[in-house]
Amino acid sequence: MVIVGKKPKMRYVTACITLFNRGEKEILLRARGRSISNCVDVAFLLKKSFYSNLKIKDIAIGYDEAELDENKKRYVSFIEILITK
Amino acid sequence: MVIVGKKPKMRYVTACITLFNRGEKEILLRARGRSISNCVDVAFLLKKSFYSNLKIKDIAIGYDEAELDENKKRYVSFIEILITK
Numbered sequence: 001m002v003i004v005g006k007k008p009k010m011r012y013v014t015a016c017i018t019l020f021n022r023g024e025k026e027i028l029l030r031a032r033g034r035s036i037s038n039c040v041d042v043a044f045l046l047k048k049s050f051y052s053n054l055k056i057k058d059i060a061i062g063y064d065e066a067e068l069d070e071n072k073k074r075y076v077s078f079i080e081i082l083i084t085k
Numbered sequence: 086m087v088i089v090g091k092k093p094k095m096r097y098v099t100a101c102i103t104l105f106n107r108g109e110k111e112i113l114l115r116a117r118g119r120s121i122s123n124c125v126d127v128a129f130l131l132k133k134s135f136y137s138n139l140k141i142k143d144i145a146i147g148y149d150e151a152e153l154d155e156n157k158k159r160y161v162s163f164i165e166i167l168i169t170k
Contacts, residue, residue: 036122040162044148048160059144061166063129075133077125081146 004031004039012042017050020085029081032064036079043081051085058082089116089124097127102135105170114166117149121164128166136170143167
């Protein structure tokens with residue numbers, strides 16, 4: 001699994017390439033909140049620039065509950081993209 | 086179809102409620118680039134606060150080509166979420 005955050009996209013692209021080179025066949029990309037768009041970009045950067053046969057095997061969205069204080073809860077959306085080469 | 090942009094999320098939530106009240110059974114939420122996370126939030130705001138039976142029927146991601154100048158092209162990721170009540 002690669003958790004996509006706010007760093008430059010190429011960091012996550014490189015992380016995925018490393019995993020594929022180690023023999024992984026599938027990688028789960030996961031991102032929360034504002035980083036969700038980064039996550040989609042990473043998937044398509046991989047497909048466009050590195051693995052033209054890359055398949056988007058599954059996409060899931062949902063929300064995590066993040067407990068802030070004792071009684072306050074916040075909801076954060078997430079996306080999970082399963083890619084396979 | 087509701088195109089989700091950078092306005093406050095409740096605007097898009099309200100737009101969807103209006104469509105459902107007019108008799109629509111399905112709504113396609115679409116967003117590009119940075120607004121993708123907003124789009125996921127809108128889907129779950131609707132589900133959590135208004136339609137507990139709301140179903141995420143389909144999720145698609147992809148990228149649009151946006152031509153800037155004569156020869157310059159940019160790619161913008163998009164998401165489409167099909168919701169049904």
